[in-house]
Amino acid sequence: MAEWVRLCGADEAPEEGCVKEAEAAGVAVCLAKIDGELRALDNWCPHRRAPLGQGWLEGDSVVCPWHAWRFDTLSGIAEPPEKARVDVLPVRVEGDDVLIDIA
Numbered sequence: 001m002a003e004w005v006r007l008c009g010a011d012e013a014p015e016e017g018c019v020k021e022a023e024a025a026g027v028a029v030c031l032a033k034i035d036g037e038l039r040a041l042d043n044w045c046p047h048r049r050a051p052l053g054q055g056w057l058e059g060d061s062v063v064c065p066w067h068a069w070r071f072d073t074l075s076g077i078a079e080p081p082e083k084a085r086v087d088v089l090p091v092r093v094e095g096d097d098v099l100i101d102i103a
């Protein structure tokens, strides 16, 4: 069952091609905007727990700011040779709010 919570205001969402950190209900999120679409991932890199929301985008991937592991923003899967994955959270804009499903 979905549990949608407000992550931030729509006007606080990142610009196209950028990421930012946000938090909702104790869940830290890396929020990205690619091709006009918002994507939300677990903010903590599974390597050494760097905040992915302080990284940057290259194509469809977010690059970790500490050791440059790359994670696909749709699947959360790390690019080889790394074997890791971050959770991807459903995200939507409703009115003036950005919501994520933390269920």
Ligand code: FES
Residues within 6 Å of the ligand: 045, 046, 047, 048, 049, 050, 064, 065, 066, 067, 068, 069
């Ligand atoms: S902490 Fe993210 S690649 Fe090392």
